[in-house]
Amino acid sequence: MTSFTSLAEARDAVCTFIRRCTDEPGTGGFDELALGLFAFQFEQNTPFANFCCSENRTPETLTNWRNIPSVPTRAFKLLELTVLPETDRETVFRSSGTTRADRSRHFHDRNTLNVYHASLWSWFSEHVIGNSPNRLLFLIPELGQAPESSLVHMMDTVAKRLAKRDRCFAADSQWRLDGQAAVDFLHDCTTQNEPVTILGTTFSFVHLLDHLDDGAMVFELPSGSAAMETGGYKGRSREVTKAELHRAITDRLGIAGGRIICEYGMCELSSQAYDGKLDQANAAPRLFRFPPWARARIVSPETMQEVAPGQAGLLQVVDLANVGSVLSLQTEDLAKRRNDGFELLGRVELAESRGCSLMNLDHV
Numbered sequence: 547m548t549s550f551t552s553l554a555e556a557r558d559a560v561c562t563f564i565r566r567c568t569d570e571p572g573t574g575g576f577d578e579l580a581l582g583l584f585a586f587q588f589e590q591n592t593p594f595a596n597f598c599c600s601e602n603r604t605p606e607t608l609t610n611w612r613n614i615p616s617v618p619t620r621a622f623k624l625l626e627l628t629v630l631p632e633t634d635r636e637t638v639f640r641s642s643g644t645t646r647a648d649r650s651r652h653f654h655d656r657n658t659l660n661v662y663h664a665s666l667w668s669w670f671s672e673h674v675i676g677n678s679p680n681r682l683l684f685l686i687p688e689l690g691q692a693p694e695s696s697l698v699h700m701m702d703t704v705a706k707r708l709a710k711r712d713r714c715f716a717a718d719s720q721w722r723l724d725g726q727a728a729v730d731f732l733h734d735c736t737t738q739n740e741p742v743t744i745l746g747t748t749f750s751f752v753h754l755l756d757h758l759d760d761g762a763m764v765f766e767l768p769s770g771s772a773a774m775e776t777g778g779y780k781g782r783s784r785e786v787t788k789a790e791l792h793r794a795i796t797d798r799l800g801i802a803g804g805r806i807i808c809e810y811g812m813c814e815l816s817s818q819a820y821d822g823k824l825d826q827a828n829a830a831p832r833l834f835r836f837p838p839w840a841r842a843r844i845v846s847p848e849t850m851q852e853v854a855p856g857q858a859g860l861l862q863v864v865d866l867a868n869v870g871s872v873l874s875l876q877t878e879d880l881a882k883r884r885n886d887g888f889e890l891l892g893r894v895e896l897a898e899s900r901g902c903s904l905m906n907l908d909h910v
Contacts, residue, residue: 548582553629556586556869557657560839561664563866567838568668576841579866580611583873590629594872597621612843612852616862616876619814622650627871630655639696639813652696652813658870662816665867666700667707669837673820674807675708678741678770682713683731685746685754691719696813697776701745712740723750725757732765732799741770744799747777752786755794766800772824773801776809810834810890814875816867821890833887840865844883847894855883858891 550556559579566573585605588595594617598604601615608614621627628635634655641650654662682705686692689702705713716728735742746754751773758764773795786794792806804825811818817840821832836842843852844859853859861881864874880891 548578550582550586553586553590553655553657553870556583557661560661560866560869564661564664564668564837564839568672571838573838576838576866577611580614580864580873581605581608583866583869584608584611584614587629587872591627591872593621593625593627611841611864614864614874616850616864616874617872618876619650619812619878622652622814622871623648626651626653628653629870630658637699638694639699640694641813650812650814652871654870658816661867661869663703665817665837665839666703669818669820670700670704671707673823674743674745674772674774674809676743676770676772676805676824679711680741680743680770680772681731681735682708682711683728683735683742683744684713684715685717685723685728685744685750686715687717687719687721688715692721696811697747700811700818704745717746717750721747721750723753723757725754728754729757729761729763732767735771736765736767739768741768741772743772743774744801745774748775748791749777751775751791751795755791755798758798764798764800770805771799771801772805772807773799774807774809776811808832808834812877814868814871815840815863815865816869817863817865819888821887831884831889833884834881834890835887836863836865839867842881842888844881844888853883855885858882860894861888861890 548559563575563579588598588605597617598615603613603615617627630653635653636656637654637659639652684701686698686701689698692698714727714731716724716731718724732742792803795801795806796803807824808821809818817837819834819836821834841864843862845851845862846853847860858880861877861879862875863877866873878893880894881888882891
């Protein structure tokens, strides 16, 4: 098993693994690296260690990454799940919520942000960035307006990586869409015949489409234009089905269905999943896939054992890029395992566990 004596060692090992996986798909070594990172986090993260001990699973007893205890994402609201001392917590990502008390916290320093950047860019560029030098329309705030949003930080990283491309951020600190700024940018893309990639949350796309409807506007964006949408509605807009939203994006913006990509991520994770690649056949149901340095499992909520292919269960994610927190997370999302990906079914309300300590955080 790989052994780490410092966060810097863990960072370097994971970054090296990400580069290897990017250059040579099918690279081995995930299991060994996951077990080594688990041992390091167990040693450095007391709340995590307490949770693992309550599950009778420690570095001495585990031989497979699938047995690493998965911490519920809601635990990030209650506990400081980090290997970082308080003085080193330079950045914090918070989940959406009505108050600071009901928001998850994921702490970062330069070491962990380096891994976060390496992970997000490698998988994003493979799935969302096409061959054409598209302009970029972000339906989200700039980093200075929402510095605790992991999505805003992600898109800021993308913007900096693609700094030579024209771009527009068309939302304020309250995530309110600047419809006129978005329309002006799209109009200029159309008149200049320059394709554009629109990136935003599901609710921000609904707001953009409503703004177009209010003004009886329809765009036929240049060939090669694309869209990436992520997240849900969070009470910020009317809800529409995924199929309805994508049809509206095609009808009102002229973006072909094959160039609409969905992203799955959360502030507690450092890697993201996508449900397809631009210009590739993405047959229904669209399947989400994490990069090789993150693994998804679908488990029964009663037994926490992996379900058979095609059956529904709770989504677990083991993410090596979570070097500074905990690498194995239990989400509250329902999914089905299909081939090498998973079909996302939506959120579930978890009832009191039956014979399972998964959601019992009193002992942590």
